[in-house]
Amino acid sequence: MATNRTFTMIKPDAVENGHIGAILEKISASGFRIVALKKTQMTQVDAETFYAIHNERPFFGELVSYMTRGPIVAAILEKENAVADFRTLIGATNPEDAAEGTIRKLYATSLSENAVHGSDSDENAAIEGAFHFSGREMF
Ligand code: RTP
Ligand code: MG
Numbered sequence: 001m002a003t004n005r006t007f008t009m010i011k012p013d014a015v016e017n018g019h020i021g022a023i024l025e026k027i028s029a030s031g032f033r034i035v036a037l038k039k040t041q042m043t044q045v046d047a048e049t050f051y052a053i054h055n056e057r058p059f060f061g062e063l064v065s066y067m068t069r070g071p072i073v074a075a076i077l078e079k080e081n082a083v084a085d086f087r088t089l090i091g092a093t094n095p096e097d098a099a100e101g102t103i104r105k106l107y108a109t110s111l112s113e114n115a116v117h118g119s120d121s122d123e124n125a126a127i128e129g130a131f132h133f134s135g136r137e138m139f
Pocket of ligand 2: 118
């Protein structure tokens, strides 16, 4: 995958709260092109694998049950400097610390339930995109 791509999920809280449209609109308005997009639901094994880096953390069980309790929207996004610019667009992990106008400031519920995921490196963007999408689903 090219290094100008990132991977995102609209997490179950934001889907439950009816924010899919508003979040996709903000992503598009911020200059990201949607390369791949789908609504899906992660299994327990999916979430444990996707978030394996956190498996020693005290919040791991809570994170897995949150991410599997309902559907998510997964997407691959393309833009110059995509990974860093998307992290700026979503804001800090804890919405209380997120800048005004960021997706987490606008739509997140709490530190644990923070509306969106954004890849933290080009390498992880490629791994996470390939986790959710086949080559035939990327355009
Ligand atoms: P993400 O991977 O989802 O984009 O979030 P992030 O980089 O901003 O934060 P990270 O440290 O990777 O944490 C992954 C997700 O775990 C949940 N979390 N809960 N209760 C807690 O202390 C806690 N800390 C993190 C959040 O859903 C966070 O996005
Ligand atoms: Mg992270």
